[in-house]
Amino acid sequence: MKRYLPFLIVVVVAAVSIGGGAALYRAKRPRTLTIPKERIASAVIETGGVHILGPANAPVTLEEFGDFQCPPCGKLSEPINQLQHEYGHQVRLIFRNFPLINHQHAREAAYAAEAAGLQSRFWQMHDLLYKEQAVWSNSTDTRALFDAYAGYIGLDIARFKIDMDSDKVRERVAADQKQGISLGVKNTPTIFLNNKEIDPKTLNPTDLHAAVDAAVKNAKPSS
């Protein structure tokens, strides 16, 4: 029996590794998510909480569920902005907050963006938060930094501070998150191109550009 024991141990370990890996993969496997027609941003009567950049009738819609403290989101932020500039009226961007619980300051950053949004400067704060991500993510006093950012983009700081703690801002972030959870969003960034989730493995500037380019070419002008 002792002669076969090492073989048995190795076989058991191999089986457990492969089986465990496969089970973990199945549990974490990204499924292609889609946004049902009735819940597409333009089809829903929103309360003004959705942040849209680009014309309402653009044939291509890029909808991102993002977390301001998530480094991959930060890396994609500028390429996504460039896409909007490059394709102009053909592409519209929608940003929804999806702060992950393992990011200590993500929720507060989302509140800062929403508070800026109440003064019509959401996208300026959005860009600044991503640009300065490495700084405020490691700061012990993020609130002071967010106040400074508010001043930098020309907000009324006193109002910004009040809005940061307001229920309105919290409700907006919660609504975005609820929308994401109901669609099956688990990670950030999760990006939908014309309501179909882009494969997370292709979420890099080159592949994203190619996907948007193909969508623009295939899209029929909407009336």
Add this chain to the structure above:
Amino acid sequence: MAKENASTRSATKRARFPTILYTIAALICLIGLAEATYLTVMNLTGETAVCGGSASCFEVLGSKYAKIAGIPVAGLGAVAYFSAFTFATFAAFGYRRARTLFALTISAMFLATLWLLFVQAFLLHAFCRYCLFSAAMIFLLAGIVVSQPASD
């Protein structure tokens, strides 16, 4: 007689030492295998929560050095850890050739670890805690190899 007994006990102890050492090595390999398997799956699924918000971790695991010909380095690590585990197990059971194969595998893993540490320190200027943990495991295994030469 007493002297003879003591010498027998000492010889038995000496004979059991490699078994204990290779058993410890096999256990270390199991820890490394679990970590590498987890990272491989996370890489394949594109899960971003794996880094828990560490920017350096994202930078390392998302860099071009994290894959070789499309295969995640963590996947290659899992294969290497499994091979090392197999050889350590057989060595613990007294298979002498397994000791040589274990030493060769750990040497290759040690060199790969040095390269990956160089990449993190000098090319990416960022460290990933998983990679550092794995490096620590390899250094321990290398220590076992050095303390127990294959030709012993």
